[in-house]
Amino acid sequence: MLDYVFETVLPVVISILELMGIFVVSISATRGFIEYLQEVFLHKKFNLKYELANGLATALQFKMAAEIIKTALVHDLTELTTLGLVIVLRALMSVLIHFEMRSESKTHA
Numbered sequence: 001m002l003d004y005v006f007e008t009v010l011p012v013v014i015s016i017l018e019l020m021g022i023f024v025v026s027i028s029a030t031r032g033f034i035e036y037l038q039e040v041f042l043h044k045k046f047n048l049k050y051e052l053a054n055g056l057a058t059a060l061q062f063k064m065a066a067e068i069i070k071t072a073l074v075h076d077l078t079e080l081t082t083l084g085l086v087i088v089l090r091a092l093m094s095v096l097i098h099f100e101m102r103s104e105s106k107t108h109a
Contacts, residue, residue: 014066021062028055050104057097
């Protein structure tokens with residue numbers, strides 16, 4: 001019974017989390033591009049790098065949540081190894097983005 005719930009409900013939850021991450025990246029990139037255009041043509045000042053990095057970090061959190069939930073669906077060691085590597089890579093990207101955000105906020109302060 002519990003296996004049936006895992007096999008039917010968790011893929012839907014994972015897909016929703018993945019889509020949420022994609023949505024956040026899309027909105028952040030579009031907003032960043034609009035702010036970039038305003039900066040170039042209207043000479044308004046935005047902290048573009050910080051805002052874009054913040055959006056990417058938020059999206060990465062949604063993607064990491066999906067990866068963590070995927071661990072409940074792992075069937076063999078190969079899948080677990082691949083999933084573990086993906087989680088490690090996303091965690092490293094998250095650390096790099098947060099480092100970039102910190103250095104960018106110090107630059108503008």
